[in-house]
Amino acid sequence: MRYDNITDAIGDTPLVRIDPEVHGLRHIDLYAKLEMLNPFGSLKDRAAWSMTRRELAGAKERGETIVELSSGNTAKALALIAGLHGLPFKSVTNRMRIPEIKDLLLLLGAEIEELPGRSECLDPTDTDDPLTLFHQRLSRPGGAHLHTDQYFNALNTEAHATGTGPEIIADLDGRAPDWFIACVGTAGSSTGVARALRAHDPAVRVVGLVGRKADFIPGIRTVDEVQEVGIFDPATYDTLEAVGADEAIDGMLTLLRRCGLLAGPTSGAAYFGGVRHLRALDAELTERRTAVFIVCDRVESYLDYVRQRRPDLLGRPPVKNSVATLTDTEVRSAAVVDVEDAQKWIAAQRPLVIDLRGPFAYAALHIDGSVNIVDELFEELLRGGLPFGKRQPVLLACPVGEKSARYAALLTRMGHPDVRSLAGGIIAWRDAGAPLVRD
Numbered sequence: 001m002r003y004d005n006i007t008d009a010i011g012d013t014p015l016v017r018i019d020p021e022v023h024g025l026r027h028i029d030l031y032a033k034l035e036m037l038n039p040f041g042s043l044k045d046r047a048a049w050s051m052t053r054r055e056l057a058g059a060k061e062r063g064e065t066i067v068e069l070s071s072g073n074t075a076k077a078l079a080l081i082a083g084l085h086g087l088p089f090k091s092v093t094n095r096m097r098i099p100e101i102k103d104l105l106l107l108l109g110a111e112i113e114e115l116p117g118r119s120e121c122l123d124p125t126d127t128d129d130p131l132t133l134f135h136q137r138l139s140r141p142g143g144a145h146l147h148t149d150q151y152f153n154a155l156n157t158e159a160h161a162t163g164t165g166p167e168i169i170a171d172l173d174g175r176a177p178d179w180f181i182a183c184v185g186t187a188g189s190s191t192g193v194a195r196a197l198r199a200h201d202p203a204v205r206v207v208g209l210v211g212r213k214a215d216f217i218p219g220i221r222t223v224d225e226v227q228e229v230g231i232f233d234p235a236t237y238d239t240l241e242a243v244g245a246d247e248a249i250d251g252m253l254t255l256l257r258r259c260g261l262l263a264g265p266t267s268g269a270a271y272f273g274g275v276r277h278l279r280a281l282d283a284e285l286t287e288r289r290t291a292v293f294i295v296c297d298r299v300e301s302y303l304d305y306v307r308q309r310r311p312d313l314l315g316r317p318p319v320k321n322s323v324a325t326l327t328d329t330e331v332r333s334a335a336v337v338d339v340e341d342a343q344k345w346i347a348a349q350r351p352l353v354i355d356l357r358g359p360f361a362y363a364a365l366h367i368d369g370s371v372n373i374v375d376e377l378f379e380e381l382l383r384g385g386l387p388f389g390k391r392q393p394v395l396l397a398c399p400v401g402e403k404s405a406r407y408a409a410l411l412t413r414m415g416h417p418d419v420r421s422l423a424g425g426i427i428a429w430r431d432a433g434a435p436l437v438r439d
Contacts, residue, residue, distance in 0.1 A: 165196025
């Protein structure tokens with residue numbers, strides 16, 4: 001198979017049947033669409049090429065820089081496409097959470113600009129957020145940038161409506177699957193594939209998978225975060241179900257060790273969440289049915305992610321004092337305080353207020369007198385024991401109050417007598433009109 005250009009190799013990825021002995025479904029044939037085999041290594045190759053291919057010649061003539069608010073696979077694909085066409089590329093984000101991707105972007109010659117943002121993800125509705133203001137400026141005509149704008153660009157969806165979806169139908173001998181299992185990030189792939197499949201057969205059911213609020217799974221947004229994406233349409237999905245980080249890693253291990261697929265944690269979440277959903281339906285079926293999920297990228301970029309959460313998988317001792325070891329009962333029993341009571345407590349008891357967000361979100365706006373310890377660093381500190389005395393009351397805050405509740409539960413388990421989590425996080429504090437300061 002010969003191509004004149006590497007971009008000609010984007011698409012036409014294999015559809016591979018998962019051995020029923022692995023997933024245990026008796027009446028459902030489960031297939032994996034191997035988007036990891038795109039030439040730049042991920043599902044995002046399609047969207048990146050779709051969003052740029054018609055604009056590259058003009059952008060080069062005008063000396064523009066390709067810019068995207070991405071710190072993951074979209075940025076990687078755009079950096080490679082930009083390099084192919086002699087254009088610079090800039091990744092704009094407020095937190096690079098996968099160190100391997102950051103290093104790879106730098107190796108590809110990308111410029112990385114980290115800007116303040118009040119939440120971990122772009123929120124277009126928050127018009128005071130510096131990241132949102134930057135996004136708006138990029139979208140104005142006449143600038144020196146080719147802004148691909150994956151969160152709102154219809155070409156993101158079109159790449160999958162005209163490519164990925166029809167390929168699935170063709171590989172199933174002209175039939176659409178009964179279920180399409182989709183992890184929801186920018187929502188471009190799930191929306192586009194669902195559109196193509198339902199145009200062929202309106203009975204196709206779409207299962208959307210989001211991350212649990214307190215967890216981070218690369219490439220997947222939580223149920224709250226996904227509402228902020230311009231492409232996201234809740235009508236696309238018959239159901240939205242949450243998957244946790246440990247479940248994503250467990251699913252990834254199955255794909256690696258039982259299926260021979262070098263899949264990353266996003267794909268693991270798709271497999272785990274898909275099988276969990278289908279298992280509840282399988283027993284009632286009497287006829288053969290078909291389901292498809294997407295293996296969106298490869299595992300190599302996520303070894304640090306695995307190392308932080310499951311060091312035992314890499315031959316390292318279990319992590320002491322980790323939120324990953326908490327039970328749901330422990331998390332539910334964590335002390336939580338609303339904004340009004342938190343203000344009274346701060347005034348009366350002067351607790352140590354720890355903001356667990358990234359440094360740029362903290363710099364944008366934070367509670368006066370709080371200290372910024374990023375959640376990953378805070379967990380590192382806790383591995384050595386309590387980092388402050390038990391007489392010191394502690395208030396923990398994060399974007400929406402989910403992560404802080406988990407750390408409050410962990411500190412309680414470790415013996416701290418007075419630690420509380422801010423209900424609703426910094427977002428609730430802001431919405432209540434409580435004072436915030438800016439660095």
